[in-house]
Amino acid sequence: TAVGKSIPHDSAVGHVTGAASYIDDLPCRVDELFVGFVGSPVANGTIKSIDISKAIDAQGVACVLTSKDVGPHNIFGPLFCDEPFLADKELLYVGQPVVVIAAETEQALAEARNLVTIEAEPENPIFSIDDAIASEHFIGPTRRIKRGHPIKAIAGATHQLSGEFRIAGQEHFYLESQAAVAFPGEQNQLVVHSSTQNTTEIQTMVAEVLGLSMHQVVCICKRMGGAFGGKETQAVIPALMASLVAQRTGRAARIVYDKDTDMCVTGKRHPYRCNWHVGFESDGTIVGLKVDFFSDGGSAADLSTSVMERTLLHAENAYYIEDIEINGRVCRTNFPPNTAFRGFGGPQAIASMENIIERVAEKLKIDSLDLRLINVYGDTDRNVTPYGQLYTGNHLTEIMTTLAETSNYRDRIAGLDQKNKNDSLRLHGITMTPVKFGISFTTKFLNQANALINVYTDGTVQVSTGGTEMGQGLNTKIRQLVADEFGIPFPSVIVMPTSTEKNNNTSPTAASAGTDLNGAAAVDGCRIIKSRLANFAAELLASPKDGLIPSPEHIAFTDGMVRDRRQPNAGMTFAELTRKARMERIDLGARGFYKTPGVDFNRETGRGNPFLYYTQGAAVAEVSIDRFTGELSVERVDLLMDIGKSINPKVDMGQITGGFIQGMGWVTAESLVYDDGGRLLTHSPTTYKIPAITDLPIDFRCAMFPNDDNLHCVRRSKAVGEPPLMLGIAVWAAVKNALTYLPSEKDPNLKLPATGEEILRCLTEMEC
Ligand code: MTE
Ligand code: LUZ
Ligand code: MOS
Numbered sequence: 001t002a003v004g005k006s007i008p009h010d011s012a013v014g015h016v017t018g019a020a021s022y023i024d025d026l027p028c029r030v031d032e033l034f035v036g037f038v039g040s041p042v043a044n045g046t047i048k049s050i051d052i053s054k055a056i057d058a059q060g061v062a063c064v065l066t067s068k069d070v071g072p073h074n075i076f077g078p079l080f081c082d083e084p085f086l087a088d089k090e091l092l093y094v095g096q097p098v099v100v101i102a103a104e105t106e107q108a109l110a111e112a113r114n115l116v117t118i119e120a121e122p123e124n125p126i127f128s129i130d131d132a133i134a135s136e137h138f139i140g141p142t143r144r145i146k147r148g149h150p151i152k153a154i155a156g157a158t159h160q161l162s163g164e165f166r167i168a169g170q171e172h173f174y175l176e177s178q179a180a181v182a183f184p185g186e187q188n189q190l191v192v193h194s195s196t197q198n199t200t201e202i203q204t205m206v207a208e209v210l211g212l213s214m215h216q217v218v219c220i221c222k223r224m225g226g227a228f229g230g231k232e233t234q235a236v237i238p239a240l241m242a243s244l245v246a247q248r249t250g251r252a253a254r255i256v257y258d259k260d261t262d263m264c265v266t267g268k269r270h271p272y273r274c275n276w277h278v279g280f281e282s283d284g285t286i287v288g289l290k291v292d293f294f295s296d297g298g299s300a301a302d303l304s305t306s307v308m309e310r311t312l313l314h315a316e317n318a319y320y321i322e323d324i325e326i327n328g329r330v331c332r333t334n335f336p337p338n339t340a341f342r343g344f345g346g347p348q349a350i351a352s353m354e355n356i357i358e359r360v361a362e363k364l365k366i367d368s369l370d371l372r373l374i375n376v377y378g379d380t381d382r383n384v385t386p387y388g389q390l391y392t393g394n395h396l397t398e399i400m401t402t403l404a405e406t407s408n409y410r411d412r413i414a415g416l417d418q419k420n421k422n423d424s425l426r427l428h429g430i431t432m433t434p435v436k437f438g439i440s441f442t443t444k445f446l447n448q449a450n451a452l453i454n455v456y457t458d459g460t461v462q463v464s465t466g467g468t469e470m471g472q473g474l475n476t477k478i479r480q481l482v483a484d485e486f487g488i489p490f491p492s493v494i495v496m497p498t499s500t501e502k503n504n505n506t507s508p509t510a511a512s513a514g515t516d517l518n519g520a521a522a523v524d525g526c527r528i529i530k531s532r533l534a535n536f537a538a539e540l541l542a543s544p545k546d547g548l549i550p551s552p553e554h555i556a557f558t559d560g561m562v563r564d565r566r567q568p569n570a571g572m573t574f575a576e577l578t579r580k581a582r583m584e585r586i587d588l589g590a591r592g593f594y595k596t597p598g599v600d601f602n603r604e605t606g607r608g609n610p611f612l613y614y615t616q617g618a619a620v621a622e623v624s625i626d627r628f629t630g631e632l633s634v635e636r637v638d639l640l641m642d643i644g645k646s647i648n649p650k651v652d653m654g655q656i657t658g659g660f661i662q663g664m665g666w667v668t669a670e671s672l673v674y675d676d677g678g679r680l681l682t683h684s685p686t687t688y689k690i691p692a693i694t695d696l697p698i699d700f701r702c703a704m705f706p707n708d709d710n711l712h713c714v715r716r717s718k719a720v721g722e723p724p725l726m727l728g729i730a731v732w733a734a735v736k737n738a739l740t741y742l743p744s745e746k747d748p749n750l751k752l753p754a755t756g757e758e759i760l761r762c763l764t765e766m767e768c
Pocket of ligand 2: 228303310340343440443511
């Protein structure tokens with residue numbers, strides 16, 4: 001069988017040789033135009049005038065388009081229709097698209113962009129959560145989840161602490177920038193190739209904005225060069241630009257953002273402010289918690305309210321807190337709309353909770369792991385979440401105690417005081433943080449998928465689903481699942497490019513549920529075909545003279561053969577069976593479908609079962625910081641993740657280690673710096689520092705927690721994509737822990753990320 005084996009990612013060779021093709025690798029059609037745009041010069045204001053006359057007359061320019069060319073439906077959005085495609089009056093962030101230009105060559109395009117002038121009447125912009133709150137600029141209402149009487153519980157507790165915690169954003173830094181190529185067809189039809197996590201979203205938005213019907217638009221995505229949530233909604237604008245040009249000119253149109261443009265104009269992980277009050281007993285039991293989250297949503301809703309919803313649903317992270325109130329509000333500011341990013345509001349929630357845990361541990365002078373184990377969710381009681389979902393399949397205590405042993409946590413902690421006393425140059429810290437991440441879209445209807453299975457008469461199979469490949473290995477896993485269903489070799493199955501022509505009404509490949517949903521739909525499709533084939537094979541394998549009349553249940557599909565289980569020597573190859581089936585006019589194609597059972601969440605009451613199950617894990621990080629410069633070194637990291645029975649252990653290990661490092665980058669290094677006009681200054685790898693190979697933990701160990709109890713998912717697997725990102729928080733918490741070894745009693749309220757500058761600030765504040 002293929003499932004459970006570490007089959008290499010099916011584009012691994014292509015990725016490293018360059019043979020794997022991305023949007024900009026599509027061959028140019030002879031009539032193709034290059035598309036670009038000119039964006040808003042100000043972060044907030046109104047358009048006084050747009051002068052495109054010089055650009056129109058420039059050599060090699062095919063067309064210059066503004067909102068006037070878009071038609072009545074110049075507005076879109078995944079949840080709320082509140083985001084203009086091309087700004088018509090109001091300007092809401094620097095770089096917001098205003099003018100679209102199409103030219104014969106990239107050179108001509110670059111020149112024409114400089115010939116456009118946009119005159120704006122600037123207004124006072126809002127660049128911070130605090131300013132947005134002060135001027136009551138919000139997106140959507142306050143959302144709340146509440147259980148019991150937290151204010152009373154906090155007041156009645158032996159100890160209280162409160163604080164304000166600041167969390168910054170994060171750039172996705174996918175390698176392939178936002179890109180699309182649109183081909184016009186007959187009768188107003190369009191084929192749009194897009195680097196998108198969500199082909200249906202592109203199809204829908206292109207149809208709506210261009211005034212077409214959905215059946216006139218096909219969206220195709222072969223693969224993305226990374227997405228990380230940044231292409232869940234934000235592939236729409238470039239796809240609209242290419243489509244608009246294709247529709248207006250009748251020519252093929254290509255747009256590929258350069259890296260700087262991409263970083264400047266696309267949304268990021270939401271910055272947060274978190275105000276918290278906690279009450280706890282002297283043994284460490286947390287009895288009450290109240291948290292108010294404010295996120296920076298940017299200038300339009302995008303997915304911000306949904307992201308905030310996931311924040312509320314992860315505010316307690318791994319801990320049972322009887323009396324709890326969690327509030328969340330999205331702020332409107334003059335930045336590009338912030339969007340999905342691996343973890344989707346979960347990372348901010350979990351970092352906030354782990355900050356509180358570190359503070360409580362410091363106050364009580366008890367080991368933070370002991371504190372965590374006192375408060376962690378129980379198995380038989382203390383196992384209901386604040387929103388009323390029973391937490392089943394909880395292995396947190398086992399995971400944390402196992403990891404404590406394998407990482408030698410207790411001995412290392414015991415030695416830490418001495419280590420810090422002996423080292424006058426560096427401060428050392430160690431912390432373990434757990435993660436419990438809910439799997440399912442919290443928007444119920446998105447928890448569905450369909451699959452198209454084509455079986456050919458040489459015994460090979462093509463699978464198509466709405467799932468998109470962004471490097472995470474979805475296609476490899478689906479191939480493994482389908483190969484096993486038919487009992488045929490892995491190479492006999494190919495996953496085809498995602499296209500709305502084959503799979504309609506699809507959900508984004510997101511929420512880590514790509515395999516859970518699309519894998520299950522593919523298996524369903526295979527079983528439909530298998531049941532037809534089993535009936536037919538039973539007829540073929542009947543051997544009345546031996547008294548053996550097989551019924552379909554006796555038919556097995558294994559090792560490329562189709563056999564009667566009771567007469568293993570009689571049988572035929574899968575290929576032979578498919579040929580005979582065709583001759584007998586048996587349908588060798590099917591469409592599978594899957595919908596997640598049982599999930600339901602009531603937004604108004606803040607109660608329900610939003611998740612099918614949880615993926616869980618823990619990380620121990622040891623860091624050292626330079627006492628004089630704040631420079632950070634990650635000395636050792638041990639990860640332990642429960643991802644059920646892995647469909648592909650090495651691909652999943654790549655997800656775990658990669659996710660962790662991406663999280664570590666967010667909490668320690670990556671820093672978005674804007675000038676006071678709201679222009680992003682760190683818009684390229686020279687100034688925006690994602691983790692490099694030299695930033696890896698010096699000693700990096702990663703293991704999977706053996707668990708085969710997840711009956712919810714295909715082959716007892718579990719979602720893996722996002723949860724490991726939140727293990728990166730352990731590195732931040734370890735920095736915080738290191739600072740507690742300074743003699744000062746003061747808490748410097750370390751912000752996230754703990755960059756060198758931020759650590760230095762804390763060191764300086766604590767020394768005086
Ligand atoms: N891994 C790679 N290599 N590239 C990506 O863009 N995106 C992550 C994760 N792992 C991503 C990735 C995010 S945000 C999600 S939601 C999941 O993959 C989506 O894929 P899955 O549901 O198939 O795991
Ligand atoms: N997208 C979404 C997501 O629409 N709903 C979700 O719950 C979600 N979770 C994670 C990532 N994307
Ligand atoms: Mo991932 S943020 O769900 O695309």
